[in-house]
Amino acid sequence: MDRLLVLARHGQSDWNLKNLFTGWKNVELTDLGVQEARAAGQRLKQRGIGFDVVFTSDLMRAQKTCQLILEELGQTNIEVIHDQALNERDYGDLTGLNKDDARQRWGEEQVHIWRRSYDVAPPGGESLKDTVARALPYYVTNILPRVMQGQRVLVAAHGNSLRALIMVLDRLNSQTIPGVELSTGVPLVYKLDADTSVIEKTILEA
Numbered sequence: 001m002d003r004l005l006v007l008a009r010h011g012q013s014d015w016n017l018k019n020l021f022t023g024w025k026n027v028e029l030t031d032l033g034v035q036e037a038r039a040a041g042q043r044l045k046q047r048g049i050g051f052d053v054v055f056t057s058d059l060m061r062a063q064k065t066c067q068l069i070l071e072e073l074g075q076t077n078i079e080v081i082h083d084q085a086l087n088e089r090d091y092g093d094l095t096g097l098n099k100d101d102a103r104q105r106w107g108e109e110q111v112h113i114w115r116r117s118y119d120v121a122p123p124g125g126e127s128l129k130d131t132v133a134r135a136l137p138y139y140v141t142n143i144l145p146r147v148m149q150g151q152r153v154l155v156a157a158h159g160n161s162l163r164a165l166i167m168v169l170d171r172l173n174s175q176t177i178p179g180v181e182l183s184t185g186v187p188l189v190y191k192l193d194a195d196t197s198v199i200e201k202t203i204l205e206a
């Protein structure tokens, strides 16, 4: 039995383009983001990958991405489940600020700590640890059981909610997770073993 789990970060959003901290702000995909999502669908199709169920967040950039991927696969009728547990990390008071302006104001190192450390939260927002605390229970309860039943599962979500899942799948820790960066619209294809460990991981780069 194939236990297939594909993680895909949404395509470029308006606020990715403007270089603004986005978090829970509900922004649209750019034209490039739409193209990236369609191209991700095409790359999956070329490899013969299709899905039985899709999980996404409550934010339209992820929902639109999954819709476009499913259109490319000719699978618009499959079950799509959305949940806030898969939302981007809440960037709190940084939301809407330009990332370069923030570096000028608080320094490169502090901004990097807010963006990539495991347990330091941006002011008023969520750390990656906080994001793990909501995304991981949802994964274990709702997503993983489907994979283990042999359903082919797509999760279309966000840079940091997916880093939370990758931390567990790739057995990373608070020292190694800061080095993980996810590009927009690049699917990560996992095959899991019967004990839920990863047998194979393939990154479908453009």
Ligand SMILES: O=C(O)[C@H](O)COP(=O)(O)O
Pocket: 020, 021, 022, 023, 088, 091, 115, 158, 159, 160
């Ligand atoms: O919410 C955001 O600003 C981005 O989608 C992810 O941002 P990051 O790469 O700064 O964590």
